[in-house]
Amino acid sequence: MAADGGNGYRWIGKRTIRPDGVDKVTGRANFGADFALPDMLVGKVLRSPYPHARIVSIDTSKAEALDGVKAIVTAADFPEITPENATFGSSPPNYRDMSRNLMARGKVLYDGHVLAAVAAVDSAAAIAAIGLIAVEYEILPHVTDVVAAMRPDAPLLHDDIFTAGAGPKPEKPSNVAKKVAFKLGDIEAGFAEADVIVEREYRTEGIHQAYIEPHAVVASAGADGQVTIWCSSQGHFMVRQYCAGLLGINIADIRVTAAEIGGGFGGKTTVYLEPVAVALSRKAGRPVKMVMSRNEVFRGTGPTSGAAISVRIGAKRDGRIVAATAELKLMAGAFPGAPIQPACMCAFTAYDIPNVEITGYDIVVNRPKTTAYRAPGAPISAYGVESALDELAQKLDIEPLALRERNAARQGTRTAYGPTLGVVGFEETLQAAREHPHFKSSLGPNQGRGIASGFWFNVGGESSSNVHVNEDGTITITSGSPDIGGSRASLVIMAAEVLGIDVDRVRAVIGDTASVGFNRHTGGSRVTFATGMTVVQAAEDIVVALRKRAALTWDIDVEAVIWEDGEARPAGDNAGKFEALTLRDIASQTPKTGGPIGARRSIMAQNPGAAFATHICDVEVDRETGQVKILRYTAVQDAGRAIHPGYVEGQIQGGVVQGIGWALNEEYIYGDDGCLQNAGFLDYRIPVASDLPMIEAVIVEVPNPSHPYGVRGVGEVPIVPPMAAVANAIHDAVGLRLTDLPMSPPKVLAAFDSES
Amino acid sequence: MAKTHVMTTINGEPVEFLCDTRQTLLDVLRDELGLTGSKEGCGSGDCGACSVMVDGRLVCACLVLGVEAEGGDVETIEGMADGEKLDPLQQKFLENAALQCGICTPGILIAAKALLAKNPDPSETEVRYWLAGNLCRCTGYDKIIRSVLEVAADAKGA
Numbered sequence: 001m002a003a004d005g006g007n008g009y010r011w012i013g014k015r016t017i018r019p020d021g022v023d024k025v026t027g028r029a030n031f032g033a034d035f036a037l038p039d040m041l042v043g044k045v046l047r048s049p050y051p052h053a054r055i056v057s058i059d060t061s062k063a064e065a066l067d068g069v070k071a072i073v074t075a076a077d078f079p080e081i082t083p084e085n086a087t088f089g090s091s092p093p094n095y096r097d098m099s100r101n102l103m104a105r106g107k108v109l110y111d112g113h114v115l116a117a118v119a120a121v122d123s124a125a126a127i128a129a130i131g132l133i134a135v136e137y138e139i140l141p142h143v144t145d146v147v148a149a150m151r152p153d154a155p156l157l158h159d160d161i162f163t164a165g166a167g168p169k170p171e172k173p174s175n176v177a178k179k180v181a182f183k184l185g186d187i188e189a190g191f192a193e194a195d196v197i198v199e200r201e202y203r204t205e206g207i208h209q210a211y212i213e214p215h216a217v218v219a220s221a222g223a224d225g226q227v228t229i230w231c232s233s234q235g236h237f238m239v240r241q242y243c244a245g246l247l248g249i250n251i252a253d254i255r256v257t258a259a260e261i262g263g264g265f266g267g268k269t270t271v272y273l274e275p276v277a278v279a280l281s282r283k284a285g286r287p288v289k290m291v292m293s294r295n296e297v298f299r300g301t302g303p304t305s306g307a308a309i310s311v312r313i314g315a316k317r318d319g320r321i322v323a324a325t326a327e328l329k330l331m332a333g334a335f336p337g338a339p340i341q342p343a344c345m346c347a348f349t350a351y352d353i354p355n356v357e358i359t360g361y362d363i364v365v366n367r368p369k370t371t372a373y374r375a376p377g378a379p380i381s382a383y384g385v386e387s388a389l390d391e392l393a394q395k396l397d398i399e400p401l402a403l404r405e406r407n408a409a410r411q412g413t414r415t416a417y418g419p420t421l422g423v424v425g426f427e428e429t430l431q432a433a434r435e436h437p438h439f440k441s442s443l444g445p446n447q448g449r450g451i452a453s454g455f456w457f458n459v460g461g462e463s464s465s466n467v468h469v470n471e472d473g474t475i476t477i478t479s480g481s482p483d484i485g486g487s488r489a490s491l492v493i494m495a496a497e498v499l500g501i502d503v504d505r506v507r508a509v510i511g512d513t514a515s516v517g518f519n520r521h522t523g524g525s526r527v528t529f530a531t532g533m534t535v536v537q538a539a540e541d542i543v544v545a546l547r548k549r550a551a552l553t554w555d556i557d558v559e560a561v562i563w564e565d566g567e568a569r570p571a572g573d574n575a576g577k578f579e580a581l582t583l584r585d586i587a588s589q590t591p592k593t594g595g596p597i598g599a600r601r602s603i604m605a606q607n608p609g610a611a612f613a614t615h616i617c618d619v620e621v622d623r624e625t626g627q628v629k630i631l632r633y634t635a636v637q638d639a640g641r642a643i644h645p646g647y648v649e650g651q652i653q654g655g656v657v658q659g660i661g662w663a664l665n666e667e668y669i670y671g672d673d674g675c676l677q678n679a680g681f682l683d684y685r686i687p688v689a690s691d692l693p694m695i696e697a698v699i700v701e702v703p704n705p706s707h708p709y710g711v712r713g714v715g716e717v718p719i720v721p722p723m724a725a726v727a728n729a730i731h732d733a734v735g736l737r738l739t740d741l742p743m744s745p746p747k748v749l750a751a752f753d754s755e756s
Numbered sequence: 757m758a759k760t761h762v763m764t765t766i767n768g769e770p771v772e773f774l775c776d777t778r779q780t781l782l783d784v785l786r787d788e789l790g791l792t793g794s795k796e797g798c799g800s801g802d803c804g805a806c807s808v809m810v811d812g813r814l815v816c817a818c819l820v821l822g823v824e825a826e827g828g829d830v831e832t833i834e835g836m837a838d839g840e841k842l843d844p845l846q847q848k849f850l851e852n853a854a855l856q857c858g859i860c861t862p863g864i865l866i867a868a869k870a871l872l873a874k875n876p877d878p879s880e881t882e883v884r885y886w887l888a889g890n891l892c893r894c895t896g897y898d899k900i901i902r903s904v905l906e907v908a909a910d911a912k913g914a
Contacts (some may be wrong), residue, residue, distance in 0.1 A: 016851050024858030025846040027793015027833035031859055034792040059911070124776075212805055212893055214796040215857040252784075262859025263893050294798040355809060422787060648841040648855030650895055654856065657896030681802035689897040690888040 010755040011493045012709055016503050018489035018735040020260070024698070032216030032259045034234025040218065041070055041119040042282050043273075043290035044126040046133050047300060047338025048108035048115060051366040051674030052142035052155065055106060056133065058116060063132040068125035072133075072285035074116045075105040078279065079248045079349045083160070088245065090137045093270070095245045097335040101369050102246070102272055107527070108137070109157055109334035110366050111675040114272075119280040137433065142366040142674040146331045147308050149175040149365045157364045159333060167281040177336035178362040182344050182416040190323025192356025194314025198392045199417045202384040204723075204741040205667035206306040206331060209373050210686050211260020214297045219277035220287035225253055228276055232259040232480055235521025240513045245734045246275045257512040258482045265658070266372030267302050269521050299680035302371020303668055305330040305338045309384035319398045319406045323349050328381055330362060333369035338362045343377025345417045346720070347385055350426060350455040350612060351407040356416040366674055372523060374655060375716035379723060383741065386452040386724030390731065400451045400728065401439070404614070405430050409455075425638030425702030426612035432700050433614045438634040446621050447631060448733025453614045454720025458713035459524025460605030463531040464517025467495060467538035468598040469546075473584030475499065476540075478511040480519035480532050485654075485715065486647035487527040491535045492710065493643050498539035500566035501583055517602040526711020528643055530605035530702075536708045541599035547594040549586050554578045609704030609712035612639040615656065617725035621734045623752065624746035628664055628730060634696045635721075640712030652718045654698035659722025661687045667742050764825040766791070767835025775822040782806045784822035785832060793833035793862045797891065804890030807863035808832045812872040816889075833862035836869070844910065845869055848903040856894035864890045868904045877908055 007013045023029035060072045069587065070180045073177035077098055100104070104113045116133050118125035139480055141155040148154055154175055162169050166179040191197065217231035227249060229259040233239050236256040244251045273290040281288040292300070314323040326347045330338035340360035388446050393400040408430060413421045431450070443449060477491050488508040496503040519531065543563045550568030551558040554577075562571040567580040590596060605720075618632040635652050642648040665685045669677045678684045703710025723741060731737050736751045759774040766789070775784050782799075785791040785808070797803035799818050806817040808901060809831035810824075845865050848854070852893045855861045864887060871886045878886070883904045884897070892900060 015851075015853065018853070018857075021850040021855070022842070023848075024855055024861050025842065025849050025865060026837050027791075027862045029858055030792070031795065034786075210893055211857070211859075212803055212891055213795070213857070214797070240849070260859075265893070291796075294800065294803075377900070396834075461794060484854065487858035522784045602766060644853070647856070648901060650853055650856050653898045655896075658893070667771045678798060681798050682800065686891060687896075688888040688891065689884040689901060692897055696896045696899070697894045717896065 009497055010500065011497045011503055012641065012643055013645060014493065015644065016489060016493060018486050019492055019508050020290060020483065020488055029260045031213055031262045035218050035230045035259060036289065037218055037220060037287040040223065040287040040289050041121060041284055042123045042126045043117055043119045043277055043288045044130050044756035045276065046116040046130045046131070047112045047296070048111065048113040050108060050137055051111045052106050052140040053137040053146065054140060055104060055108060055115065056138050057136045059115065062134065063118060066125065066129050066132060067116060068121040069129045070121065070286065071119040071280045072116060072274065073279045073283060075103045077283070078103055078246065086161055086476065089382040093242065096268070098242065099246050101335055106316045110368050113192050113334070114300065117276045117280055119284045119388050135690065144366050144670045144674055146329050146363050147364060149258060149363050150329065153462065157366065161336065161364065172307065172699040175330060175364045176361055177341065177364055180340055180344055180360045182358045183356070184414065185355035186354045187323055187325060187357040191314045192486040193322045195317040196312040196392065196395050197312065198388050198395060200311040200388050200391065200739060202309040202387065202739045204307045204380050204383060206303045206367060207662055207666040207668065208266040208303040208684065209267035210265060211263030211265060214294060215273050215301065216291040216536060217273045217277045218287055218289045218545055219274065219281045220381060221278055221281040223285070226533060227254045229254065229256045229274055229278065230259055231256065231274055232261045232268065232486060234261065234264045234523055235519070236482065236513055237480060237519050238269065238521040239271055242271045243278055247278060247441045255512055255514045255522065258510045261482050261484050266376060266490050266523060269372050269523050270302065273299055280438055294681060297681045298684060299676050300368055302369060304373035305332065305370050305380065306374065307331065307380045309380065311388040312386040313388050313392055315392055315396060317396070319403050321351060321353045321407045325352050325357045326381060326385065328360040330377065330380065331365050331370065332362050333367045334364060335369045336362050336364060338370055338379030344382045345457065346378035346455050347381035349415050350409055350453050351411050352413045353407065357549055358416055374658065374719045376556040377453065378456055378720045379659065382454050382720045382724040386705055386721060387727050387739070390450070390728040391737065396524050401430065404453055421610060422607065423632040423705055424612060424704060425700055428700045428702055429612050429614040429636040429638055432636045432698055433616055436616065436634055436698065438616050438632060445621065446733055448619055448729045448731065449731060450617045450725045450728030451614070452721035452724035452728060453612065454717050456525070456611045456717040456720060458608035458611055459526045460530045460608040461520040461524070461526055462604055463519050463534045464602040465531060465534040465538055465601065466516055466600040467535060467542055468596065469542060469583065469587050471587055473505070473582065473587035477506065477508040477535055478516050479508060479535065480511055480516040480520045481531040482510055484522050485651060486644065487531070489647060490528040490532055490643040494532050494536050495539045498536055498543060499583065500564065517600065525715040526608065528609050529707055529713050531709045532711060533605055533707060534601040534603055538599040538601045542597060545597045546583065550581045552593050553581065567715045576596065595636055607706035609640055609706060611638060611712050611714065611717040613717045613721055615721040617729045619726060619729040621730055621748065622730055623734065626748035628743060628748060630660055632693055634698060635718055636698040636700060637697045637714065637718060638702050638712065639714045640707065641701050642699050643709065645699060648699055649697040649712050651696040651715045654720055655716070655718025656695050657687050657692060659719045660692070660726065662741065663723040663726035664742055665744060759840065760823050762823055762826045764797060766830045767832060777821070777823055778809060779822045780818050781820040781822050781825055782817035784815050785817060790831055795859050795862060797859065803865040804867060805860050807844050807866040807890065809866065809870060814867055833866055836865060843869065844907045845903070848907050852898040852899045852903045854895065854903040860890060860892045871904070872908055877912060880905060
């Protein structure tokens, strides 16, 4: 592999082969469901067929009597977590809710809510036993719509939810768990100043992360209380912590190994099966394997919120935006915790607006508890805001891109949630979009072009890595961040860069929870930034150690040794006096120079560097069928520095296509019975290859000053602009302003009908 | 229930196994034979992650019964490389970063190889429609489609 420089770096910016690549193209890589232990049992769960019901009784006696059944658990087998003990630690989940989500207690709250689990000698016996569990339900009225759930007479999911954040504690419980508000400037004065105002309401449906790999786990609990777990998740330290909290086990008594993960997109940042498998294994005294079906993934695991949005924006005649408000009502699912905070934070942050007011509501409904999905909340608010900006541009008769240029946030712009922006590259994305040939290309009849931008703040957080020099001078990196999209390749590149050696001499593995320090889960676009920083720092420590060993060998001062091109060289007065020592030379002599060389770093990474993107989308609308075809798509994004451009492009392309699915096809469809009607890939249609054109990813690099190589997270912001980009393109093509996702053929046809 | 004895060929090697008549070929490959390269993403033939070749036909192993492999010739991802020598598709996917999480990759490689065997010089549209039964949630398909087209072009040039 050639190291040809170009950007001044040896490896940064090169398209190297990822270290886990060969395993993944040959079928050798082990994902969640690929692991097995001798004497292993199979675990299955019983799910509620009703969206809301009181559990009168659960009778497991017939199931227990079945041949091959080794253990059955219900909520009675899990510690009951009181409201006072619902949280612990600094950034806590709500263990009480989590416990009740993975095993219903008292009530079932959605179609698919788990009530019981069985471990049996094989799958057939487990399924038969599930069928023999008798549950008596008292069916309750349900609500699956976000607006209906807010009404005073709506069926109540929980009698202990009193809206937080809305002044004094309300007298009555409701489905509104929380209200949040962000204010900047004087909103009334701002709108009074406006020459033109646009105001519009939008709806989005609940959609699923739809990773191709269903959740899977093998858990083994020993008689001594020691628990070992193998599973696919975005954070094996998260699995360890949650299992400990839910089951009352010491963290040190749980060891989790991260399987290769077959996609997550935020959906694997919590636990569903793991604590259940541990509970079954403890009861049965044997290892237990559990794998979800696709139906279970859709019905039982975290979709993201559907929402009702209203946006109001006022501008001066010259296009300067002077005031903006947004109200965001997000479905949390059966327990509180919709991503309202980030949805509000991201609503207007791409623009420098003096007067802003954003209000968000977290609303429980009889649907599965939502979980993070790629830039959680931000795509929802951006759909409304970026659609409204398009409408504003038309009212002002200003080019949509020019409106964004005129109001773009830059370094020093105050955000509605408090801080001012640091070094950011939003204007650079707008400029690159303007200069792109796509922007100037011509369009045919029924074709249109949409522009939309997006912001995501990105996340840093806790990361730990070990870097070791092996006896032959090769390097092993042990990180604790599950690699979901090629991050091991980035870690290898950064270590090779610091050490000045060939990437083929560096390997990166994901250590289990006992092998490396704590890592926050893979999410928030944080791994290449934060975990990458630990690897850079540890590699720098190793360079210092290598210089010391060379100094010792030559019996000169360490300051007189430099590390260059992968070798120690005498410098200053000693230059040329000794033959350079390569990493291999030094590694082979470590027994004589002080023993093994290794470094470990554990950090709390700060200032991840905000990400901005600007997308251009061309569509063609079929007036007869209502089908919208994506003709061309260009996504410009500030990556700070692309460590491996291929995987940065991949994040952008993948995020865009998920956004296109959200825009055009994907939705949770509930019947009047409150049950999910499309819990499978045939009826919940994610984009397929024939739906799409090539997705052109354009990387601009405005380095993040807080990272040694300038990295910003890249994984999430690409899903923020597409829904509005598609909607704006549809408007440009046929003059329809669609305000309800997905913009599927029936809705497009209905819009044509209501227009004529 | 008595198990059925099946004799078949997998990746060129004779194989025999016992299975329940209701077990799918995918279950047999993964659970009985330890060939876990074929993945289960849906179990209903919608995602293509379990794509394998049976007697030269591209099928979803989750829609074929294990007993149907009797006397047949099954090819899976484990047989695609020749020892350490990767198939040109496998090599191109690595060079082009055409995989992210990698769960769909075995099925897509099998399906793409079947396409090129049938149509060595496909258009972009033909590749997109052929692979429409193989879901990928990570890549947006761009680099996958390019890789298949490049392998076809390389073969043509060679």
